[in-house]
Amino acid sequence: MKIYISGLYSGTNPQPGVGIARSLRTAYPKAKLIGVEYSNRCSGIHWQDFDEIWLQRPWNELNLTTHTEEIRRVLDSGALWISSIDLEIMWFAGVFPDGHPNLLTPSSAALEQVEKPAVPAHEGLPVKIPTFVTTEISDWDLHAFCREHDWKVWLKGPYYEAVRTRSWAEFEEKRHILSNDWATGRLFLQTHVSGYEESIALSAYEGELIDCVRMRKRDLTELSKTWAGDISEVEAEFIEPLREIIRKINWTGGAELEMVRDADDQLWLLEVNPRFPAWIHGATITGRNMPASLVEGATGLTAKNSPALAEEFTRVVMEIPVRSEFPLSPLPEPLGGTIGHSLKHPSGLLQFASRLHNLSSFDEEKSNGGGKSSQFKAPNVPPSFINDLGGLDLTAMETPASLFLENTAAEYFRKAGELADDLSSDALAVTNAYSIKTNPDERLIKLALESGFLAETISLPEVKKAIKIGFKPEQIILNGPGKWWRRENLPDGKFCSIFCDSIEELNRVIENLESGELQTEHLGVRLRTPNVASRFGIPVDTPEVFERLIEAVRRIPKEYKFAAHFHMASSNVGVGHWWHLFESILRWCGSIEALSGRLIEVLDVGGGWFPEDLQKDSSRNFKKAVALIPEFLPHVRRIISEPGKALAQPSMAVAMQILELRNFENVVHEAVVDGSIAELPMYFFYPHRILYQNPQNGGWKPLGRGKTKLLGRLCMEHDIVASNIELPENTQIGDILVFCDAGAYDRSMSYVFGRG
Amino acid sequence: MYLDAVSNTLINTNGSAKTARTIEKKAVFEYWKDWQPSQISHHGGLCCEIAREWITATDFSSLNGDGIFTGPRWLRQKFNWGASRFPIHWCEAVRRDTLDCGALAALAHEVFTVRGVKSSRVQLVQKFSALATSQWTDSWGKGNEPLAWIKDDLIYHEGCAIDTGDKNIKVWDASAGWWVDSKPADGYGALLAIRLSDFNLRTGESFKWGEHIIKADEWLETS
Numbered sequence: 001m002k003i004y005i006s007g008l009y010s011g012t013n014p015q016p017g018v019g020i021a022r023s024l025r026t027a028y029p030k031a032k033l034i035g036v037e038y039s040n041r042c043s044g045i046h047w048q049d050f051d052e053i054w055l056q057r058p059w060n061e062l063n064l065t066t067h068t069e070e071i072r073r074v075l076d077s078g079a080l081w082i083s084s085i086d087l088e089i090m091w092f093a094g095v096f097p098d099g100h101p102n103l104l105t106p107s108s109a110a111l112e113q114v115e116k117p118a119v120p121a122h123e124g125l126p127v128k129i130p131t132f133v134t135t136e137i138s139d140w141d142l143h144a145f146c147r148e149h150d151w152k153v154w155l156k157g158p159y160y161e162a163v164r165t166r167s168w169a170e171f172e173e174k175r176h177i178l179s180n181d182w183a184t185g186r187l188f189l190q191t192h193v194s195g196y197e198e199s200i201a202l203s204a205y206e207g208e209l210i211d212c213v214r215m216r217k218r219d220l221t222e223l224s225k226t227w228a229g230d231i232s233e234v235e236a237e238f239i240e241p242l243r244e245i246i247r248k249i250n251w252t253g254g255a256e257l258e259m260v261r262d263a264d265d266q267l268w269l270l271e272v273n274p275r276f277p278a279w280i281h282g283a284t285i286t287g288r289n290m291p292a293s294l295v296e297g298a299t300g301l302t303a304k305n306s307p308a309l310a311e312e313f314t315r316v317v318m319e320i321p322v323r324s325e326f327p328l329s330p331l332p333e334p335l336g337g338t339i340g341h342s343l344k345h346p347s348g349l350l351q352f353a354s355r356l357h358n359l360s361s362f363d364e365e366k367s368n369g370g371g372k373s374s375q376f377k378a379p380n381v382p383p384s385f386i387n388d389l390g391g392l393d394l395t396a397m398e399t400p401a402s403l404f405l406e407n408t409a410a411e412y413f414r415k416a417g418e419l420a421d422d423l424s425s426d427a428l429a430v431t432n433a434y435s436i437k438t439n440p441d442e443r444l445i446k447l448a449l450e451s452g453f454l455a456e457t458i459s460l461p462e463v464k465k466a467i468k469i470g471f472k473p474e475q476i477i478l479n480g481p482g483k484w485w486r487r488e489n490l491p492d493g494k495f496c497s498i499f500c501d502s503i504e505e506l507n508r509v510i511e512n513l514e515s516g517e518l519q520t521e522h523l524g525v526r527l528r529t530p531n532v533a534s535r536f537g538i539p540v541d542t543p544e545v546f547e548r549l550i551e552a553v554r555r556i557p558k559e560y561k562f563a564a565h566f567h568m569a570s571s572n573v574g575v576g577h578w579w580h581l582f583e584s585i586l587r588w589c590g591s592i593e594a595l596s597g598r599l600i601e602v603l604d605v606g607g608g609w610f611p612e613d614l615q616k617d618s619s620r621n622f623k624k625a626v627a628l629i630p631e632f633l634p635h636v637r638r639i640i641s642e643p644g645k646a647l648a649q650p651s652m653a654v655a656m657q658i659l660e661l662r663n664f665e666n667v668v669h670e671a672v673v674d675g676s677i678a679e680l681p682m683y684f685f686y687p688h689r690i691l692y693q694n695p696q697n698g699g700w701k702p703l704g705r706g707k708t709k710l711l712g713r714l715c716m717e718h719d720i721v722a723s724n725i726e727l728p729e730n731t732q733i734g735d736i737l738v739f740c741d742a743g744a745y746d747r748s749m750s751y752v753f754g755r756g
Numbered sequence: 757m758y759l760d761a762v763s764n765t766l767i768n769t770n771g772s773a774k775t776a777r778t779i780e781k782k783a784v785f786e787y788w789k790d791w792q793p794s795q796i797s798h799h800g801g802l803c804c805e806i807a808r809e810w811i812t813a814t815d816f817s818s819l820n821g822d823g824i825f826t827g828p829r830w831l832r833q834k835f836n837w838g839a840s841r842f843p844i845h846w847c848e849a850v851r852r853d854t855l856d857c858g859a860l861a862a863l864a865h866e867v868f869t870v871r872g873v874k875s876s877r878v879q880l881v882q883k884f885s886a887l888a889t890s891q892w893t894d895s896w897g898k899g900n901e902p903l904a905w906i907k908d909d910l911i912y913h914e915g916c917a918i919d920t921g922d923k924n925i926k927v928w929d930a931s932a933g934w935w936v937d938s939k940p941a942d943g944y945g946a947l948l949a950i951r952l953s954d955f956n957l958r959t960g961e962s963f964k965w966g967e968h969i970i971k972a973d974e975w976l977e978t979s
């Protein structure tokens with residue numbers, strides 16, 4: 001018996017070829033095992049169990065037609081072929097559409113049923129699939145997905161590779177790398193599931209499940225790959241639906257179901273690999289030789305029993321002799337100025353992936369990652385933006401110009417007011433506050449005043465401005481670490497609330513209140529809870545500081561209502577995490593109440609909302625929040641809600657003109673605009689929706705993702721205001737682009753640069 | 757009576773010389789069968805109350821949104837594992853750098869309970885090696901007294917168990933920061949015996965832990 005085994009890479013993220021060979025050698029001592037590789041750098045070619053090595057040229061050089069014919073001859077001669085290379089398996093499915101009795105790999109119909117991330121064939125198994133989206137949706141929506149899942153997301157390539165992306169800048173960078181590596185923009189984002197990893201490995205022939213085992217990872221490499229594990233039986237509740245699925249999709253070959261078991265014991269299916277796992281010999285050691293069971297199932301030749309040596313296995317690093325017929329190659333020269341020799345994918349798998357995309361046998365529509373011409377969706381832009389833009393005469397403006405979207409802004413403030421009224425009850429009043437630092441534009445501050453908002457300030461100059469616009473001191477909240485800066489601006493009168501940022505400040509403010517130097521209705525603290533990367537508030541992460549805080553709170557004179565303050569940018573920490581922090585703050589406040597004997601009567605909640613996150617089920621979410629408060633803090637009578645950038649962000653946009661178009665291979669690959677990151681300093685933190693104005697009819701078109709970089713006018717390396725957009729075909733110099741969502745910190749933190 | 761060090765068998769030499777020697781197997785938990793789980797004491801004042809609130813509020817913050825069955829590994833990040841003097845009060849415990857398995861288990865039990873998880877204390881007997889236990893004897897006892905929690909290659913250890921539903925339990929080793937594997941094992945670090953000890957459990961109430969059925973307040977040999 002001759003068995004060809006392909007995929008012999010044997011680094012810390014190995015292919016299973018060597019493990020399959022070791023297992024088959026145990027079961028069929030006399031079989032001729034032929035190792036197939038596409039690079040002489042894959043160390044598995046030197047493994048002793050191979051009687052012969054069939055070394056091919058790397059995938060990027062290989063003549064696939066000749067290679068197909070050679071493989072067909074091998075299979076026709078009666079030899080078996082077990083592949084451990086996902087891409088080779090997909091390619092086989094294309095070039096052997098009707099299969100071959102000796103080819104122990106699944107068909108393309110079967111592969112489609114286990115495609116990640118959806119894994120259509122998981123129905124019936126006691127598993128869930130982690131939420132995912134394709135990266136073909138707009139950047140705006142991708143950012144929303146990341147926020148919704150607290151930035152605990154993985155960007156995954158079409159076949160292999162998964163990278164954590166913790167911020168928008170990181171996401172953009174990794175997306176660029178992965179898209180280039182795999183020659184496709186069709187990647188996907190999937191939520192992270194915390195828990196313990198386990199797998200089920202199986203062997204099946206022509207739709208019959210032959211054997212399967214469970215493996216729990218017990219030690220991991222730096223990349224979370226298996227280093228040690230234990231093997232156990234798969235329970236009947238899993239095997240029965242699995243058997244049904246294997247039958248239904250007529251699977252042939254090995255497979256691995258990679259899963260995570262969470263703290264609630266729920267299994268999450270991450271992916272199904274269409275081959276044996278690299279640890280497969282670990283199962284053989286425990287007496288479950290699955291490669292042998294596959295060969296036995298396919299040929300009927302009885303395998304020699306594999307003795308159970310243990311229930312657990314581990315890996316070691318071994319040095320083995322290099323076969324003289326395959327001497328080692330020299331190391332490639334490091335690229336100028338770089339560190340390391342870059343030896344990733346020595347067999348040219350990345351190039352093979354892009355070759356596969358170009359093969360007609362590889363069905364682009366159905367395939368998961370292929371596609372030369374991916375369809376990226378443009379973002380949805382609210383009609384009110386377009387209406388407001390219609391009322392502005394852009395030709396009369398000097399660009400870059402900041403545009404105030406008047407009706408949009410009014411509408412957002414009105415809705416926030418309505419929501420507060422809706423949530424208020426006799427027992428609990430909900431009041432909005434506008435944080436002036438978000439955007440100190442007078443038009444917005446005025447809107448806030450007219451909409452019944454309080455003014456939230458971080459400095460006495462901000463207080464002065466609020467008063468100038470019409471706020472009274474009792475409508476003003478003071479917050480932040482530097483609120484007493486420029487004390488000459490301190491107004492007469494009683495503030496609404498003062499929130500102290502430290503125990504030192506709290507003690508000082510108590511003295512000032514007692515001496516009559518300051519007046520306020522509420523006096524409170526801002527807390528910095530453990531595990532929050534923040535420079536604000538009183539850190540309660542040691543029992544010593546917590547005890548000092550309790551002592552200070554006990555000293556607050558009884559005539560001031562005690563208040564607590566919680567602000568956290570949900571757009572940075574994620575929406576789910578924001579809610580956790582909110583509940584966490586309520587618990588800390590409950591402890592402070594219980595220990596200090598001072599009841600919390602006012603809670604100031606806010607922070608960095610995206611308008612969509614605030615509006616999405618807002619009444620449901622806010623009702624939930626408002627309902628949660630009395631559970632922990634039954635004496636709160638007033639909630640101050642600071643929607644932050646949810647109101648300011650959509651209220652302004654930045655218009656800019658195209659100064660130059662640069663072509664490369666008939667594509668505009670760079671365009672220079674007169675705007676810059678000086679007007680869009682938040683460019684690195686979130687994507688902005690971009691509108692293009694048709695110069696003929698004045699109509700507006702949202703831009704999707706494409707190949708054009710928009711370079712800002714500044715002579716600064718990082719002044720790139722958009723790195724991948726698709727400009728309309730007839731774009732001309734002088735055409736107008738409008739960057740929406742620029743009304744919050746883009747505006748307040750914009751700076752003057754390069755204007756002489 | 758003496759202990760056969762090799763087979764862990766208690767050899768009864770009492771009684772008439774004519775009687776055949778009766779050999780009874782001594783349970784691995786024999787030395788600790790009457791021990792009770794360690795407790796953290798409370799001064800009854802604000803000092804200990806602040807400390808307890810701090811532990812439970814910090815625990816909730818440390819969950820970072822994960823489920824309530826998540827093991828409170830942060831406790832082990834905060835405190836080293838080592839000898840603790842008893843009695844120990846809450847206000848002292850939170851300020852110590854080092855806590856022993858009993859104090860760590862008591863803290864873990866407290867945080868699980870406050871999270872709303874049904875939790876009970878567990879007492880464990882683990883096997884290590886004579887070398888490991890002699891190291892502990894040296895470092896904990898400074899070479900003076902033999903330590904009561906060590907007997908040859910066995911050690912007494914504490915943790916806590918949580919009920920994840922339908923009387924299925926998971927056993928949390930608060931000193932190691934991991935869930936104890938219920939699969940029977942022998943050898944270095946293996947768990948040999950376990951007892952669920954909690955005042956709130958009814959005697960005889962039983963729980964499922966992997967393949968084991970554990971009755972409250974009764975020692976069970978697991979390997």
Ligand SMILES: [Zn+2]
Binds near residue numbers: 798801802845
């Ligand atoms: Zn105390």
